[in-house]
Amino acid sequence: MRVAGLARHPKEDTIPETDEQLLEDFEAPVIENIAFECGDHVVYPHHGAGKVLKKELRKMFGEEREYLTIKILHNDMTVMVPCENAGIAGLRRIIDEEAVKTVLGVLTADVSDMPKNWNRRFKHNRDKIKTGEIGELAEVVRNLALREHEKGLSTGEKQMYTRTKKILASELMYALEKTEDEAEAYLDDLLAASAAEKLGAAPAK
Template sequence: MTKEDTIPETALEIEDLEIEREIVNIDFEIGDNVVYPHHGAGQVVKKEEKNILGEVREYLTIKILHNDMTVMVPCQNAGKAGLRRVIDEDTVKKVLAVLADDVSEMPKNWNRRFKHNRDKIKTGDIYELAEVVRNLAVREQDKGLSTGEKQMYTRAKKILASEMMYALEKSEEEAEAYLDEILLRTAEQLAAAGTTLD
């Protein structure tokens, strides 16, 4: 690792390093629609006590619907893991505004940009996720994406669509098509306005 890899490139990156997410533990119940960072929206299908390594803890079992994955999360660590409820209608409007907004500043170096975006996704914050999806969509239209960024974009868009699916009461395909339409419109508007990525 070089010195350049450990030093933030911009003031924005320094601010990002100092962000502390408020950790909130919510008492989730069976049937609750939730979002688990890195995986997307799912539903709590089981809540039970388990004895693991001699320690009894209560666990949530979450079925991630867009990929049929099942995840177990200790209830006491749910907030720390970023587990939260699916967004409401007011939040959907704010997310759509983020998707339609200008591109935010990102590092020029692709591996720093990749880490910057990955860290934003890891927060579990819907606005950070929407910002990453928008920025990568515009970059894809403008300059194209590296293989790693393309995979990140596909995955981030899938996570965002899975939550929008619940929030807008659409099918997964409808939610993805809706996002694609918004992102294409944003990229076209920015291109028409002469906004370019460095």
């Protein structure tokens, strides 16, 4: 179980080679604290969407505080976040219908400019992911999906693409009321169709 406290400062001069390093470098955006309750679906930036299982007082590190226990479905991880630090951790509610339309628009839009150098491109995308904004996450997924169809991805970018796509699908699962498999298939089909339209090839079946 992972216990979230204050976010660590990112190491801007390094490029992580693994998901765990990318996670350690993550600094969540500070947002307004929201009073979450048991059963709420929430998004924990860089981990994905999950469900609040418990809200209870616990004594940890010699101090008694109220904690949220959150189950992240797509990676079967459980995290604990102090209620008073929910905003610091970047916890937010699942996007609404209008925001879903915006995200789908981003996913099917044209690719945005990215550095040609692999290291710079990786850092460029990593910085977008670190914002915790779903629109930025969707942009990274779209750009990597198009690049994969057109030129292929390096090992590091493949890992980033797989992880960000799962995080995005985990939120769309709740927002669109789908199962995990349905949400991932929906996202894959959308990206494949969009890439085929832009690159002039038939989508893979």
